[in-house]
Amino acid sequence: MMQKLLESKIMQAALEYLKEDDARTLKEHLELVAIPAPSNHEELRAKDMLRRFKELGLEDVHMDEVWNVLGTVKGTLGSPVVMLAGHLDTVFPATVDVTPKIKDGIIYAPGIADDTRALADLLTIIRAIKETGIKPIGDLVFCANVGEEGLGDLRGVKNIFGKENNIDAFVSIDDPLAGSIVNKATGSNRYRFTFIAKGGHSFADFGRPSAIHALGIAIAKIAQFKVPQVPKTTYNVGVIDGGTSVNTIAAKASLLLDIRSDSQEELKRLSVLALKVAQEAVEEENTLRQSEDKVQVQVEQIGDRPSGVQPDDCLIVRIALEATNAVGIEAKIKPSSSTDANVPISLGIPAITVGCGGRSGGIHTEQEWCDPKDAYKGPQKDLLMIMAMVGVEGVQAPMIQKFKR
Ligand SMILES: [Zn+2]
Structure with missing residues (x-):
């Protein structure tokens, strides 16, 4: 040539x-x-x-x-x-x-x-x-x-x-x-999910939703994600953080999620799914506790590579x-x-x-x-x-x- x-x-x-x-x-x-x-x-x-x-x-x-x-x-x-x-x-x-x-x-x-x-x-x-x-x-x-x-x-x-x-x-x-x-x-979408609740004493305030429990539910759901081998698509919760002591209902907990794929569609599909399960985790924790206090989730995108x-x-x-x-x-x-x-x-x-x-x-x-x-x-x-x-x-x-x- x-x-x-x-x-x-x-x-x-x-x-x-x-x-x-x-x-x-x-x-x-x-x-x-x-x-x-x-x-x-x-x-x-x-x-x-x-x-x-x-x-x-x-x-x-x-x-x-x-x-x-x-x-x-x-x-x-x-x-x-x-x-x-x-x-x-x-x-x-x-x-x-x-x-x-x-x-x-x-x-x-x-x-x-x-x-x-x-x-x-x-x-x-x-x-x-x-x-x-x-x-x-x-x-x-x-x-x-x-x-x-x-x-x-x-x-x-x-x-x-x-x-x-x-x-x-x-x-x-x-x-x-x-x-x-x-x-x-390979593209990637990275997120920080921060779960926020009122917190309180683990015994005296039992029944209030926990930020850590909601985070745990979210991770359990993310761990079930099905991804194709081709185009290669992966996910990983790489960092978790939260809580203050063993006898405190956690007021705050966060996770860092990395999603990668060679396909823009897969990247988008998994991102939508991750945002959905974060919301579901909050709803499940709130339903389990039936308290006036609610846990919420804040989503922040910290990485975006097409x-x-x-x-x-x-x-x-x-x-x-x-x-x-x-x-x-x-x-x-x-x-x-x-x-x-x-x-x-x-x-x-x-x-x-x-x-x-x-x-x-x-x-x-x-x-x-x-x-x-x-x-x-x-x-x-x-x-x-x-x-x-x-x-x-x-x-x-x-x-x-x-x-x-
Ligand atoms: Zn370089």
Whole structure:
């Protein structure tokens, strides 16, 4: 599909540039990882990326309302529009020491791979385009986005796709295995159910409804939920909390519920069901006690990640497979997971999440590491991939179609 592009002088020069730029990319990688960026507190790292985007000469460099940093390489035609993203945030609170330590060529630092390597990949890719003068036909939008990790709830990409935009395809660099391609999005809905009652003495006030009893009834009902194996759908009450002492009728009790599915319908069905059983649990406890005092439930949604599936042989996946294999990385389509691509996938916009440069492990632990050997191959396949998507003047027509909104 992209043989002509791959063999063109200009693409060869750009790929060679990435190899030569490897040491500089590593230097930037180390600088970036040392800037703390917990989810919802990405400001410092966002400002740093904003400066770098400006220095690299991107057009329309700006920070949006939620601190996503964006910049564009304008194409000769301006269509299609492809976004290449890496997330700014890490799972580590600001108190964790993020100073990189190098031992036997391996870099140790919380967040070194997930997803700081992707930010360094973005910078070297921009440089390769600028320095070699390779001319995209469509626009390439580079994005260092906020809020990918748990507490972030994908708020960065939700902001991008939640308002009017002209993005025709989306690629997120966010997997420790360079050859990874994720095309299926596991969605999740997360809730906090808080049961509230009057409480009282367990003996003197016996007969009043209990927040904990209602919570127990709700969990017993949730535990009976039937879910399909395909599309994979799961549920879990992961945390419970409540009560004050053994001889007090509980005035308050809460639970945290996580529902996940590759299917948007299943996600919705289980969420509706969970809300229904919470209400039923309250009614049952109130009926059992027959007291003037009533227990109630408050429902709060604390997580919302949309889901969706694209076939393994869809165009964006085929482009990614070919580009990855072309630079000598073994491409691998991974099982469904939750990434920034969830949001565009749920909207029907072609989107994937791919691996970053280097080899890495210990993700989400303070022992996170990255082996930067041959790390330039990561950006090589990403550059080839996005150039095939937007097309290269005089070499290759855009492979991605304009997305019909
Ligand atoms: Zn990540």
